[in-house]
Amino acid sequence: MSIKIDRDSCIGCLKCKSVCPGSLIYQDDQGKAYIKYENDCWGCTACVKECPNGSIKYYLGADIGGNGSYLYVSKNRDKLKWHLVNGDNVETTIITNRKESNRY
Ligand code: SF4
Numbered sequence: 001m002s003i004k005i006d007r008d009s010c011i012g013c014l015k016c017k018s019v020c021p022g023s024l025i026y027q028d029d030q031g032k033a034y035i036k037y038e039n040d041c042w043g044c045t046a047c048v049k050e051c052p053n054g055s056i057k058y059y060l061g062a063d064i065g066g067n068g069s070y071l072y073v074s075k076n077r078d079k080l081k082w083h084l085v086n087g088d089n090v091e092t093t094i095i096t097n098r099k100e101s102n103r104y
């Protein structure tokens, strides 16, 4: 499991960097975010949820998807939309309440 940051849509706000508990995200000399230690990412999804642009894809491991499947998040004031894209590029969206998104 790891994330991938889309350089083209990244606006360099560094919100992802500020929430990564492992300090794995850095900024390149063009102001874009990148993950420096991919293998150390433990998939907490904090950066995915925080990105205002949906620029971070979270790739699913073989046990919960694999085959190139991933998720990304878009949001408005109250809701988080989790877009799950499977290996055939079919997308399923799950909507959660932002205020409850960290509940287990
Ligand atoms: S998923 Fe979590 S651990 Fe991995 S880069 Fe994002 S914030 Fe850091």
Ligand code: SF4
Binding pocket: 005, 009, 010, 011, 012, 013, 014, 015, 016, 017, 032, 033, 050, 051, 052, 053, 054, 055, 056
């Ligand atoms: S939160 Fe998203 S837009 Fe902001 S720096 Fe990170 S990847 Fe780029």
